[in-house]
Amino acid sequence: MRGPWIVGMLLTGVLLLGACGDPSSGPEAAPPSPVVPGASAATTHQRAPASPRVPAVGPRVLYLGDSLAVEAQKVLGQELRHGLNATYTGAPYSGTTPCDYLEGTGARSLVPDAAKAAALVRARHPDYVVLQFWGNAWVYTWCMDGITYDASPQRYFDRYRADLRRLTEQIAAAGGARRPRIVWVLQGPDPITPDRVRRVNEMYERQAAGSGDLVADAGRTVAPAGARYTWSQYLPCTAYEHEHTDYCTQPGRDRTALHLDSDYLHFCLAPTTSTPKPCPVRSPGILRISREITGVIRRAGPSAGDPRARPRHPAAGRRPMVE
Secondary structure: OHHHHHHHHHHHHHHHHHHOOOOOOOOOOOOOOOOOOOOOOOOEEOOOOOOOOOOOOOOEEEEEEOHHHHHHHHHHHHHHHHHHOOEEEEOOOOOOOHHHHOOOOOOOOOOOHHHOHHHHHHHHOOOEEEEEOOOOOOOOOHHHOOOOOOOOHHHHHHHHHHHHHHHHHHHHHHHHHHOOEEEEEOOOOOOOOHHHHHHHHHHHHHHHHHHOOEEEOHHHHHOOOOOOOOOOOEEEOOHHHHHOHHHOOEHHHOEEEOOEOOEOOOOOOOOOOOOOOOOOOOOHHHHHHHHHHHHHHHHHOOOOOOOOOOOOOOOOOOOOOOO
């Protein structure tokens, strides 16, 4: 029975994962661009009024990534603004992988030059850069030069690791004396290639450790307890979800939906569309991911622009570790 199930899931992936990479074809045109600097209210959320529970001086946060970030960008902005009084800029692009945000890729990228990570760091001066990539494994984005996980896993991992290092270096150089801290978001389980996601997450952890940056294990919040890389469409409702009943989709069974029946990857409980956009409905998986990212930034302490800020991690200026 396992063989037909896997085949069915692969066909579902071909039909529905175009936003994160379509294994059946390469891109013919870049997805619609989010609004980026010169920014507008569509991507930058001003700080909320301070309250006794919210810092008076909040961090500046820049959020980049693929379709998982596109669908979560609005909710993450709300969590950061309300919980940390953050100034927030979201500029994710569907179908991307880390190399798309590297400067110097020219036309071989789904991200225009003005929206590259380093360009946005120079324009926005963020304290934190949150990077969320599922790990595009197919021939979808030009910048991967045709390297795919299926055809050559080791080449894929080698290239992915090198791109993480280059992206870290470009963000650090763009920040200069005010180098932002990077938050690498660890991904949730993948029922098709669970080992690939595990290894991608390990690369994020090693990259963060080697450069004094952070990881947010958002993937843990959408995986069963004690089974970090086991995919599940439903999980038990959390205490928060019980208290906010819109987020506990099946209270009678004490469980909530993380994915639609037709889409094992995305966490938005509305169908994906040909025009990528923030998720328009309350979706427990997106909220869980956003709250975990916000918590990591909260625990990291004051922003770089705050006079109370702690010294940078001693490894922050070093060249990242390479396996």
